[in-house]
Amino acid sequence: MKITRKGEYAMRALVDLAQNYRKGLRQIQDIVREEEIPGKFLEQILIILKNAGLLQSKRGIGGGYSLNRPPDKISIGEVIRLIDGPLAPLGCVSSGHASCSKEITCGIRSVMVDVENATAEILDRVTLADICNRTKGMAERRAEYQMYYI
């Protein structure tokens, strides 16, 4: 599995929206300003997220986006699968397509299934809310650390 820029932007935008949950609608330009993501590219991404039911949107003046579910009900795994496809690091794991001749009994494949499961274990458990907490926690711990130098 490779997370592309697209996937990274999607995550960052969603985290941004999670941090502004229940604070009204947020426009593309707001996110662009805060997260430094190419605007037109982000546009496409948000539409995908919206069509998948993750976001709610409204057009025209005063329009914008907001999460369609609470941040603790959206997992990172869901996002990455939506934008970047299956979590498996090797094609033959997800797509039924044979890669080596003995796909059914392929030891390599079996290891990669383990890897996929391990990453899914993590990514399907961690939600946008968790990420916000992690960021907040790290920032606080960092602030504390800085205190000692005063």
Added chain:
Amino acid sequence: MKITRKGEYAMRALVDLAQNYRKGLRQIQDIVREEEIPGKFLEQILIILKNAGLLQSKRGIGGGYSLNRPPDKISIGEVIRLIDGPLAPLGCVSSGHASCSKEITCGIRSVMVDVENATAEILDRVTLADICNRTKGMAERRAEYQMYYI
């Protein structure tokens, strides 16, 4: 982390060589025939593996390749890192390069570090010997299963 064709070919070739460990040298064409890998492409890959110290080679008539270490001393993680680079699914994890503005306290990044560790945990532990055993085990179990239909 994305495993490319190159990485897949490398693994398959190494497993092939592991299965023929201590049976003398094995030529590129032998591997090509068995594993259905583009010959000239495999050539480049084997050279990389050789330069990294994983393989031993000999030129000329009767030449070929063989593992330079026992199959249980070569991990899949080592191979993939060599051919396809770092295991992290996100660039900002491995390269020090900042992706989002607050890299140091980035929650996304922290999750991806967890993912990298989880996959490293698996791939650094599984060796070529393990893969051979897995393949063999699955093939045997499959054969048993077939027996019931006779």
Added chain:
DNA sequence: GAAATTTCCGATTTGACTTATAGGAATACT
């Protein structure tokens, strides 16, 4: 209802990287 604002949509470009091929040099055996 006209104008402004914002999301929505499709096509296209650009560049980078993966994949593969080509041709020959170096080496070792017979």
Added chain:
DNA sequence: AGTATTCCTATAAGTCAAATCGGAAATTTC
């Protein structure tokens, strides 16, 4: 000498990610 094999470099071809462009549709404001 001749043959077989690995080694090396360049480059073609193909694929896909990343980004841009131009405009359509909807919504609010005046």
